[in-house]
Structure formats: structure tokens, C-alpha cells
Amino acid sequence: MAPRLLSIPTVAAALDVDRRTVYRFIAAGELSVVDLRAGPARSRVRVPAASLDDFINSRVIARPASRR
Helix, strand or coil: CCCCEECHHHHHHHHCCCHHHHHHHHHCCCCCCEECCCCCCCCCEEEEHHHHHHHHHHCCCCCCCCCC
């Protein structure tokens, strides 16, 4: 089965950030993309759903132990 590809606005909504922030994550190499460009047209990138999941999981912070 082919991986599910997400648009930049969809990723931005999932992360609750601006689209420009998503492009910064891409430029920094923190988020992988697939370029669907056909010919000299401008780039049409999509983010594989698995890449978004990996990105989110890499930023999970363990909860501190509760004090008793």
C-alpha cells in the first residue's frame, strides 16, 4: 500500500502551527517530504504520514515523576 501523503496546510493544522513553521521544519531536515513536481512547475511537496508521526514521536517529552 502506498504511504498516505499530507499537504502542508494539513500538517500545519495537525501541529497547530503556521505553514511557514512547517517549511522551516522541512528546511532543517526535521520533516521529510515527497516532491510531486511535474516538469518545470513549482514544487508541490507532501509529507508522508509516517514522517509526521516520527516527527511528533521525536518531540515527546517524558512526564516528570509526580511528587508524593
